[in-house]
Amino acid sequence: MVKGYVFVKLFIPILIAATLLYLVWRGIVRHIMKPVKKIAEIAEQITHEDLSARVDIKHSGAETKYLISSFNDMISRLESSFKYIVESNSYIAHELKTPIAIIRGEAEIALKKERDKEEYKKVIGIALDESKKMLKTIEDLLLLTKMTYRPEFLNFEKIDLNRFLNDIHEQSKILTVEKNISVDINVPEISEQVKGDEISLRRLFFNIIDNAIKFTPQNGQIKINIKYKKRKAIVSISDTGMGIAEKDIPKLFDKFFRANKEKNRYTSGSGLGLPIAQSIAELHKANITVNSTLGKGSTFIVTLSILPH
Amino acid sequence: MKRILIIEDEDRIRKIYTQLLTDEGFEVIESSDASEAYDVLNKGGIDLVLLDIKMPVIFGSILYEVMQSFHDKVKVIVSSVYPLDEQKRIVKGAIDYHDKSHGTQLLIEKVKKALAENK
Numbered sequence: 338m339v340k341g342y343v344f345v346k347l348f349i350p351i352l353i354a355a356t357l358l359y360l361v362w363r364g365i366v367r368h369i370m371k372p373v374k375k376i377a378e379i380a381e382q383i384t385h386e387d388l389s390a391r392v393d394i395k396h397s398g399a400e401t402k403y404l405i406s407s408f409n410d411m412i413s414r415l416e417s418s419f420k421y422i423v424e425s426n427s428y429i430a431h432e433l434k435t436p437i438a439i440i441r442g443e444a445e446i447a448l449k450k451e452r453d454k455e456e457y458k459k460v461i462g463i464a465l466d467e468s469k470k471m472l473k474t475i476e477d478l479l480l481l482t483k484m485t486y487r488p489e490f491l492n493f494e495k496i497d498l499n500r501f502l503n504d505i506h507e508q509s510k511i512l513t514v515e516k517n518i519s520v521d522i523n524v525p526e527i528s529e530q531v532k533g534d535e536i537s538l539r540r541l542f543f544n545i546i547d548n549a550i551k552f553t554p555q556n557g558q559i560k561i562n563i564k565y566k567k568r569k570a571i572v573s574i575s576d577t578g579m580g581i582a583e584k585d586i587p588k589l590f591d592k593f594f595r596a597n598k599e600k601n602r603y604t605s606g607s608g609l610g611l612p613i614a615q616s617i618a619e620l621h622k623a624n625i626t627v628n629s630t631l632g633k634g635s636t637f638i639v640t641l642s643i644l645p646h
Numbered sequence: 647m648k649r650i651l652i653i654e655d656e657d658r659i660r661k662i663y664t665q666l667l668t669d670e671g672f673e674v675i676e677s678s679d680a681s682e683a684y685d686v687l688n689k690g691g692i693d694l695v696l697l698d699i700k701m702p703v704i705f706g707s708i709l710y711e712v713m714q715s716f717h718d719k720v721k722v723i724v725s726s727v728y729p730l731d732e733q734k735r736i737v738k739g740a741i742d743y744h745d746k747s748h749g750t751q752l753l754i755e756k757v758k759k760a761l762a763e764n765k
Contacts, residue, residue, distance in 0.1 A: 434727035435656065438746035442662035445750040449669070463658075 372401035376408050388416040421485075425478060432474045432608070436467035477609040484537075484616040491534035491620060495644060498563065498570055499528030501535070505542050506561055512546070518553055518576075520546075522561040529565050529643040533621050541617040544610035545574050545625075545637045552635070553578035568643050575636035581629040589627060590615040648761055649673045649691055653683040653712070654698040654725075659746065663696060666750050667757065680712055687716050694761055695722045696744075699737060713739060721760050725753075 375392050382390040391409045394402055440463065447460045483490060506522040513520050549559050557577040564571045581589065590611050618625050622642060629635035650667055654660040655678045664674045675692070677683040686692065697712065713722065724737050725744040733743045741763065742756045 431727050434745075434747040435659070438727060439658050439662065441747065442659065442666070442750050446662065446665055446669070 372397055372405060376405065379408075383412060385419065388412055388419060418486075425482065429475070429478055433471050436471045440464045440467050474609070477613060481609060481613055481616060484613070484620060488620050491537060493532050493534055495530045496533050496535055496538065497528050498531055498572075498641075498643075499524045501538070502542070502561060502563060502572065505539065505546070509543075509546050509559070509561075512550055513559065516550065516553070516555050516557070518550060518555075518557045518559055520559045520561070522563075524563050525565055527565075529570055531570060531621075531641045532644055533641070537617045538621065541614045541639070542572075542574070544614040545639070548610055549574060549576035549578060549635070549637070552576070552580075565643060568645070570641045570643050572639045572641070573636050574639075575634060577634040580631040580633055581627065581635055582631055583629075586627050586629065590625075647671065647673045648693040649675065650694045650696060650757070651675045651677060651683060651686055651692045652696045653677050653680060654696070655679070656698070659698070662750070663753075666754065667696075670754055670757075672757075684712060684715075687712065687720065692720050694757060695720055696757070697722050697724050697740075699724055699726045699733070713737060721763075723753075723756055723760055 372392075379390045379392045391412060392405045394405045394409070397405055443460045443463050447457060502522065502524065506520060509520045546559065553559065553576045559574065559576045562573045562575070564573075615625060618639065624640050626638045626640075627635060628638070650672045652660055652663050652667070652674060654663060654676075657678070660676055660678060664676055667674045675686060677686060683695075687695070695712075695716070713724075716722065718739075721741045722739070723742045723744055724733055724740040725746055726733050727746050730743050730745055733745075737743075741760045744753050744756055
């Protein structure tokens with residue numbers, strides 16, 4: 338009898354307390370899970386076709402605001418990545434369709450009737466040239482994408498800057514022979530070191546030099562100058578070319594843009610040289626600035642951090 | 647003989663179109679510059695214009711003016727490497743549209759069809 342009485346007297350309050358605690362616990366969990374539920378609902382709506390959904394941050398407590406804004410930021414970053422990919426696809430399609438139109442047009446005309454040997458050779462030569470250009474466009478675009486999304490493929494080492502730029506100077510002389518453009522270099526007596534991936538830095542400088550050669554007429558000049566100041570290496574490459582209009586300078590590194598309306602607009606390479614140079618600079622925490630005067634020439638300035646001694 | 651004006655700044659493409667249309671028996675006038683083309687059009691006597699557009703710069707450009715001023719007076723076939731539906735959306739009033747990478751045979755058919763149509 339006593340046992341039963343103790344049992345009822347103890348058990349029922351415990352049961353009631355447990356039930357109440359359980360209900361309170363459920364309430365707390367539901368409250369905590371509310372923002373998580375909101376996020377899950379929005380996440381369900383995100384597809385590769387539609388990344389526009391965001392979680393409403395307005396009626397959330399301070400603790401969850403951070404979670405929600407991180408989530409929204411992540412979606413925004415994904416959205417711009419997708420936009421970039423779509424834009425790149427349009428760019429590739431456009432840039433590749435012109436050489437295709439050329440190869441196809443020449444081939445179709447040549448095949449319409451019997452032609453002589455020289456005409457056939459010419460058409461085959463055009464097909465070969467255009468194929469090479471298409472390849473360059475594809476490779477450049479792949480490189481640009483790789484640098485944007487997978488920078489770990491770079492191999493950073495100490496580079497002696499005087500030695501490095503002297504090499505570049507020597508090799509540029511080969512590129513400028515055809516147009517008889519002189520290339521001079523001015524290096525300080527004492528060299529400094531930078532940390533970088535030599536292969537991509539070479540590409541950066543050659544892309545700038547190629548650009549200078551392209552827009553500089555016969556018998557022009559290109560000058561490479563290095564200055565070490567404070568903890569920076571300031572490398573400038575100037576040319577006596579046609580220059581760039583002030584309004585076009587900010588667009589130079591935009592892969593969809595070509596500054597000068599030269600006669601054979603299309604034949605001047607993939608148009609990705611400077612955007613690639615810019616990406617390489619960013620990966621090296623360096624920057625590129627441009628000064629130019631139309632009709633007189635341009636100067637590209639690459640600023641790199643020097644390694645302490 | 648029908649007279650066709652080609653407005654195309656890409657030398658290689660313009661050369662291909664000129665040879666193509668000349669071989670088909672048309673009289674071809676070449677222009678790599680829209681303002682030059684404008685003068686030719688003003689003189690009259692052109693039956694068809696093959697107009698290259700570099701999209702999306704069409705608006706505010708002289709090429710757009712060519713379209714606006716002349717599409718009532720002369721037949722215009724727009725050509726571009728952009729897809730046809732995009733070309734149609736951006737440039738109105740052309741008698742036909744051509745994707746350059748779709749080949750020369752298709753272009754000839756479009757030219758012949760346009761010339762045969764009553765405007």
